[in-house]
Amino acid sequence: MRAHHPAADLASIELAHEEAARWHEGQTRRSGDPYLTHCLAVARIVADVGMPPTVVCAALLHDVIEDTLCPPSRLAGQFGLCVAQLVADVSTVDLRAIPPDAAPRSVQRPHSEAVLVIRLADRLHNMRTIEFVAAAKQYGKARETIEVFAPLARAAGLADVSRELHDLSAAVLQPAPNPYAVTTRLLALLTLLLPGAQRARWRQEWQAELAALPTRRTRACFTFRVLLSTPHLSMTLRRPVCREPRR
Template identity: 65%
Template sequence: MRTHHPQADIASVERAYEEAARWHEGETRRSGDPYITHCLAVAAIVADIGMPPAVVCAALLHDIEDAPCPPDRIAERFGKDVAQLISAVRRSELRAVPPGDVTLETATPTLDQAVLAIRLADRLHNMRTIAFLAPATQRRKASETLEVLVPLARTTGLPGMSSELRALSAAVLQPASSAFAVTTRILALLSLMLPAKQRTRWRQEWHAELAALPTRQTRARFTFRVLLGAPALSLALRRPAGREHPWRA
């Protein structure tokens, strides 16, 4: 966020994280991870797109209506615009948005643009973690993603997201080759080198990147790079809090 909006006051984002963590405390995803990890991932994707603080706040809080949060609390603490955006995200129907009708303006996005950014980010992270859903649900979500969200992301001006959504969907709908299965197992084993709290996150990210690679050779090279870098990553993740993290540079 500081890269895209260096002058913005991001204190509201910190408060939104604290609010989301409070109301989602004790909730877990199907992976077993705390639910707040999903909120953070969606917010990170939205921030990477370049959306301003108010939209990142809404991304952190996009599932707050499923928690026992008083209805007026978000508007009181974060303003009516953030509360309205969260409600609009919940009500939105992406099938009703013709591809090409909405493009993203990240400096001062409209309500529709902000809704689309959060919905695309939400689906991207859900597709990255789709392995924890039932097979029938995986196929349904993947088909919908290919049909609706891939073209939306492309025509909205997010070709990288569109490509990743397509690759993740194809990995679900097309049986994986034996070589792909082997590299996936290798990455799962490498994740055991990492601190327990970090394993799921990195395993998900590695698998998502692996699924986006088109050939056996590129997947093998990626797995080899992870193999070489895993020991250093493990040491960095185990450093005491407060030290600079080189992988974030």
């Protein structure tokens, strides 16, 4: 915020953060993170593209009306009608009805550009964390993002946002083949032969070594060596440690 608006009074943003934290307290995302982390991420994206403090406040508060018991009148009383209206519009505008070549003029609400930016930021962070969503829903969200949100972001002049939305969606719709998929699964299975307390450490070490190998052949050879040596390693790790008697 200070980079884009050095003279702005940021007290309202701090207050919006406190208000969002209050109403989202106890709520978590599918990742297990506190819900407030999503509000902060959306606000940061909005701030990074140069939006003023009122819009950043609305970004922090964009889900309190829809997902909590916060009354709309409270937002109007604390932050003014501008912020309250932005939060309300973010929840109701249908971006799918907007032709990309008309964005952001066709958002038929006050502060149309601000509403569009908050919605795009909201979708961008959701796409960044889409791995925690069920596979079927991932595909639907990615399809909508690449067909609706990415073109709207491009039309609104947010080239970086558009590009990231497109790339994140394409990764879901057309995932790149994982050259380590089979060997990674096999190594994970081999760790089951080890004592429980040791499995995570050896899994991490093996996967790190695997990722450093340049060809499929070298990865296969490494996995074969691990396969042969794991039974002996398991016996070694399970062997009781002999200590010298105290004198």
